[in-house]
Amino acid sequence: MHASPLLEIKDLHVHFDVYGGTLKVLDGVNFTVQSGQKVGLVGETGCGKTTTMKSILRILPMPPARIPSGEIYFKGQNVLKMGREALRQVRSEGISMIFQDPTAALNPVFSVGQQLEAVVKYSLEGKELSRKEIRERAIVPLKEVALPDPERMLDSYPIQLSGGMRQRVCIAMALVASRELLIADEPGTSLDVTIQDQILRLLHRLVEEKNVSVILITHTLGVVRETTDRVYVMYAGSMAEVANTEELFVNPLHPYTHGLMAAVPRLTGGGVSNGIPGRIPDYLAPPPGCRFHPRCDHAMSICRREKPPFYKLSDSHEVACFLYRDGGKGTRTL
Amino acid sequence: MTTDILTVTDLKRYFVIGHKDILKRDPITVKAVDGVSFTVQEGETFGLVGESGSGKSTVAYTTIGMYRPTEGRISFQGQNLFEENKVRPLALKKEIQIVFQDPGSSLNPRRNIRQILELPLRIHRRDENQTEQIVRLLEMVELPPDYMHKYPQMLGGGEKQMIAIARALATDPSFVILDEPTSALDVSIQGKIISLLIRLQNEFHLSYLFITHDLSLMRNVASRVAIMYLGKICEVAEAAEFFRNPYHPYTQMLLSSIPVVSAEEEKLKPKKITSTGEIPSPVNIPSGCSFHLRCPNKMDICSRVDPSMVEVEAGHTVRCHLHGQPDQADGG
Numbered sequence: 001m002h003a004s005p006l007l008e009i010k011d012l013h014v015h016f017d018v019y020g021g022t023l024k025v026l027d028g029v030n031f032t033v034q035s036g037q038k039v040g041l042v043g044e045t046g047c048g049k050t051t052t053m054k055s056i057l058r059i060l061p062m063p064p065a066r067i068p069s070g071e072i073y074f075k076g077q078n079v080l081k082m083g084r085e086a087l088r089q090v091r092s093e094g095i096s097m098i099f100q101d102p103t104a105a106l107n108p109v110f111s112v113g114q115q116l117e118a119v120v121k122y123s124l125e126g127k128e129l130s131r132k133e134i135r136e137r138a139i140v141p142l143k144e145v146a147l148p149d150p151e152r153m154l155d156s157y158p159i160q161l162s163g164g165m166r167q168r169v170c171i172a173m174a175l176v177a178s179r180e181l182l183i184a185d186e187p188g189t190s191l192d193v194t195i196q197d198q199i200l201r202l203l204h205r206l207v208e209e210k211n212v213s214v215i216l217i218t219h220t221l222g223v224v225r226e227t228t229d230r231v232y233v234m235y236a237g238s239m240a241e242v243a244n245t246e247e248l249f250v251n252p253l254h255p256y257t258h259g260l261m262a263a264v265p266r267l268t269g270g271g272v273s274n275g276i277p278g279r280i281p282d283y284l285a286p287p288p289g290c291r292f293h294p295r296c297d298h299a300m301s302i303c304r305r306e307k308p309p310f311y312k313l314s315d316s317h318e319v320a321c322f323l324y325r326d327g328g329k330g331t332r333t334l
Numbered sequence: 335m336t337t338d339i340l341t342v343t344d345l346k347r348y349f350v351i352g353h354k355d356i357l358k359r360d361p362i363t364v365k366a367v368d369g370v371s372f373t374v375q376e377g378e379t380f381g382l383v384g385e386s387g388s389g390k391s392t393v394a395y396t397t398i399g400m401y402r403p404t405e406g407r408i409s410f411q412g413q414n415l416f417e418e419n420k421v422r423p424l425a426l427k428k429e430i431q432i433v434f435q436d437p438g439s440s441l442n443p444r445r446n447i448r449q450i451l452e453l454p455l456r457i458h459r460r461d462e463n464q465t466e467q468i469v470r471l472l473e474m475v476e477l478p479p480d481y482m483h484k485y486p487q488m489l490g491g492g493e494k495q496m497i498a499i500a501r502a503l504a505t506d507p508s509f510v511i512l513d514e515p516t517s518a519l520d521v522s523i524q525g526k527i528i529s530l531l532i533r534l535q536n537e538f539h540l541s542y543l544f545i546t547h548d549l550s551l552m553r554n555v556a557s558r559v560a561i562m563y564l565g566k567i568c569e570v571a572e573a574a575e576f577f578r579n580p581y582h583p584y585t586q587m588l589l590s591s592i593p594v595v596s597a598e599e600e601k602l603k604p605k606k607i608t609s610t611g612e613i614p615s616p617v618n619i620p621s622g623c624s625f626h627l628r629c630p631n632k633m634d635i636c637s638r639v640d641p642s643m644v645e646v647e648a649g650h651t652v653r654c655h656l657h658g659q660p661d662q663a664d665g666g
Contacts, residue, residue, distance in 0.1 A: 044520045045491075162612050163386075192385035193547060194609035197591035201608070219520060222550075222593025249595060263521040265528075265551045267577060267592065267599040272532075272554045275525025279490045 004076055006213050007033040007056070007095075007181060012070030014051055016283075017063055023283040025051050027237035027291065029070070030310070033181065038207065038214045040224035040245065042260070043234035046280045049217045052234075053183050055080075057095060058087060074181075092123040096174040100186040102166035106158040112169050113138060113154030116176065123177035141172035145202060164195040168202070175206065182207070185217045200227055221264055225249055230316075233257050236281055236291040239310075243317040253319040255296050290322070298323055339509055339541045340374040340397070345406035347392050351617070364616045366392040368565035369406070371643075374509070379535070379542040381556030381573065383549060383588070387616050389565040390545045394511045397543065398432045410509065428458045431502035435514040437494035441486040447472075447497055448482035454504040471500040475530060492523035496530065503534065511543045516551070528555060549592055550599075553577055558649075561585050564616055564624040567643070571650040577602055581652040583629045623655065631656055 014026035026048050033039050041049050054060045056072055058079060072079040074090055082090065099105040107115060116138040121129075129137070135154065142150035145168040158166055167187060174182055184203060188196030204227055207214050216228055224231055224245065231248045233241040233256065241254040252258050259276035278295040281287055287294050293303040302322050311324045347367040354360035367389040374380040384390045395401050397408055399415070399422050408415045410430065415422065434440035441450055451468045459467065469479045475496040486494055495515060502510055512531065516524040532555065535542060544556055552559055553573055560570040561584065569582040580586050586604040594600055611628035614620055620627050626636035635655050643653045 044522055164612055192613065193549075194385065194587055194591045195612070197593075197609045200593075220593055221521075221595050225595055226593050259522060261595065263525045264595050265524075265548070265554045266596065267550050267553055267589075267594055267602050268596075269553055269574065269577075272528040272551070273525045274529050276522040277526075279492065279523070 005032045005073075006035045006037075006075060007031070007215075008071075008073040009052070009056070010071045010073070012052065012055060012072065013068050014048075014055055014060070014070075015066050015068055017066060021284045024286055025237050025283050026055070026070075027286070028307070029234075029238055031232060031239065033213050033215060035180075036211060036213055037230060038216065038228045040228035040231040041215060041217045041234060042219060042221060042224055042231060044219060044280055047234045048237045049234055050185055053097065053185060053215065053217060056183070057091060057097060058082075093177050094179065095181045095183065096177075096179050097183040098167075098170050098174050098185060098187050101190050102163065102170045103158065103190075105170050106166060108158055111155055111157050112142075112161075116141070116154065116169075116173055119173050119176045138176070141175045142169070144175060144206065145169075145172045147172070163191050164198065167191060167199050171199075171203065171206070175210070179210075179212050181213045181215070183215045183217070186219070187216075188223065189218070189220070196223075203227070221249075221260060233260070236286065237283070238291070238307075239320060240292065241317075241319045241321075242310075247314075247317055251317075253313065253317070253324060254321050255298050255323070256292050259295075290320075336375040336378070338373045339376045339411060340543070341407075341409045342373070342393070342397070343371050343407045343409075345370045345393065345396065345408060346404045347389075347396055347401055348404045362617065365565050365619060366616060367396070368619075370562070370565070370567055371406075372560055372567065372570060374541055374543055376541055377535075377539055378557045379544050379555055381552045381559040382543060382545045382562060383547060383552055383559060384562035385547060385613055387564070387613055388562040389616070390562050391513055392565075393562075394432065394513050394543065394545055398430060398511060399427070424458065428505040429507050430509045430511070431505060431507040432511040432513060433495070433498050433502045433515050436518045437491065437498045438486075438518070440498055441494055441501075443486050446483055446485050450486075450497060451482070451501055451504055454501060458505040467504070471504055474503060474534065475500045490523075491519050492526060495519065495527055499527075499530065499534070503538070506538075507540070509541045509543070511545070513545045514547070515544075517546065517548065524551070531555075549577075549588060550594070561588065564614065564619055566624065566653065568625065568654065569650075569652045571647075575647075575650060579647075579650075580604065581646060581650070581657050582625075582654050583607065583631050583656070584625050587628070587630075623653075 009029055009031040012026055012029040016023040016025060029052050043049050056079060067080060074094060079090060117134050120134050120137045138154060139150050142153055147153050147165060147168050188199050191199060218224055228245050231243060231245050232239050233254060235256050240256045252261055262273040263275045265272050276295055281291055289305050290303045290308050293299040300322060308320045308322050310318045310320050312318050313324060345367055346369055348363045348365050350361045350363050352362045354362060370393060382390045396403055402416055448468055451471055452464055455464050455467050468482050472479055472481055477496055516527050534540060546552055556573045559573050559576045560567050563584050569585050580589055586607045587609050590603050590607045591609050607630055614627060622637045622640055626632050633655060641653050641655045643651050644658045645651045646657050
């Protein structure tokens with residue numbers, strides 16, 4: 001057993017009150033990040049990945065969002081019960097987030113320098129620094145993300161930069177204060193494949209250097225395989241499977257994980273599979289029991305009635321599926 | 335024997351995006367497509383791969399007729415697509431159709447599916463029973479007939495794309511341009527769309543020009559692949575051969591950048607090349623070979639002379655000084 005985890009989410013439920021009912025988006029999320037770990041979170045669009053991450057930082061708009069139950073512990077403290085000052089500390093020194101679309105994440109009317117300096121000031125509340133010192137502190141992260149000519153970069157506006165450079169600026173902003181946990185929400189998705197590769201390698205290097213823990217959110221399985229040590233597979237508001245990365249790719253257990261893996265076109269050829277039939281359920285009226293059962297080839301009658309708990313198949317591999325209720329012994333192979 | 339259905343010869347498409355002085359004398363041009371030649375054979379899927387700004391969509395839009403070429407020629411079944419001072423005849427428009435990347439914006443949100451599918455039928459097949467045709471089209475893309483009363487926003491992303499495919503097939507075309515048809519969709523839905531496209535291709539003997547930035551997908555759908563970089567094609571080959579034996583340094587860089595999910599795929603990736611540099615702006619294309627700024631195997635000649643297309647093996651052509659340029663002894 002590890003020491004107390006850096007981040008622990010316990011049975012988190014998030015609902016959105018909208019016209020016409022309540023969207024029950026998160027339905028009991030359990031998620032743990034150990035210190036120094038690189039954790040991947042995969043799932044289809046709309047499965048609740050970003051909602052989970054936003055609830056950690058408490059940046060979900062409330063209302064319409066509402067958290068009826070659940071706990072989020074960061075270094076032993078419940079984020080959901082924090083006061084303003086404690087929350088500010090978490091946001092400025094503990095956790096930072098990189099968003100999917102760097103163009104939308106940066107303010108177009110302020111220069112890169114103004115935006116970076118604002119972050120520097122925010123993270124140093126209480127300490128008085130001269131403008132020159134703030135500027136000097138803002139340059140350091142720009143150098144770390146290997147942006148050419150960081151001096152000039154401070155005076156340029158986001159529109160003058162390419163997509164890859166903008167994402168580097170966002171990473172620089174996330175690294176201004178020394179952080180313990182970095183949440184990267186699809187950091188390469190809006191970029192070209194060669195640029196995505198550069199950004200992921202950059203993230204990897206910085207994470208190793210600074211010993212930061214990372215949560216990498218993506219819907220590309222290949223990215224997860226190459227950059228993380230542990231993977232959570234999420235479906236419709238709860239975790240379907242969690243395992244060490246290597247194990248998950250060699251031995252996926254949940255039918256949903258199987259479907260996802262089979263749907264990825266391979267470089268080795270062999271055609272394209274049919275994917276997973278159906279789509280993510282309507283959160284206004286999610287199916288009872290296991291939310292995956294309408295799309296599952298292996299659905300049994302119990303799946304329609306009860307939500308599967310996590311079955312622990314080994315120290316590092318857990319799966320929420322009734323196919324494995326006898327511990328994986330005697331189950332048919334998928 | 336295979337016959338060519340579409341031949342693109344030295345296609346150029348420049349856009350004027352501004353002027354250097356206020357008298358509008360010195361135009362600033364973007365060379366979106368700068369001398370592209372390829373042929374698509376009947377019944378095949380020809381893949382066009384490139385990063386954003388490489389000009390792959392401009393090739394598609396010129397073929398469909400949204401732009402006129404600045405220079406060069408596109409012929410379809412031997413017929414020139416751009417006769418001087420002439421609108422493209424209806425019979426030709428009927429043969430070439432397109433499916434766009436984002437079905438969310440390519441379908442009119444104020445029209446229901448029936449109206450969306452009716453428009454091409456009204457123009458190209460006036461004498462047939464429209465309702466019957468619409469039901470048949472929906473059947474073709476595996477959607478129930480009552481979908482004709484729905485509006486696009488009531489459908490999921492995958493279903494919207496199926497409607498876009500049905501609309502393209504409404505005119506009974508022989509050539510369909512697929513402009514990143516699955517890149518806005520999840521992998522779980524991508525599989526379904528691709529299988530559908532392959533089934534329709536076999537059923538109706540369609541030829542596809544398939545545009546994507548996803549090389550793994552390309553490996554599985556295309557028979558031949560062309561790689562574009564900054565408005566030019568740098569390598570063309572049969573799909574299987576292409577992945578086994580990439581010649582161009584840019585192709586190698588692309589391949590080594592792909593995140594893959596299994597160890598067997600890992601072995602196919604060229605190891606040594608790591609991607610560096612940014613894609614230059616197409617307003618300011620580097621001299622010589624446009625890739626030389628990012629190329630790991632750059633030589634002196636690369637910044638001066640633009641290499642020409644050379645056939646290194648049967649059906650495998652490459653545009654790089656490393657590989658059998660006439661005045662270059664250093665062969666690959």
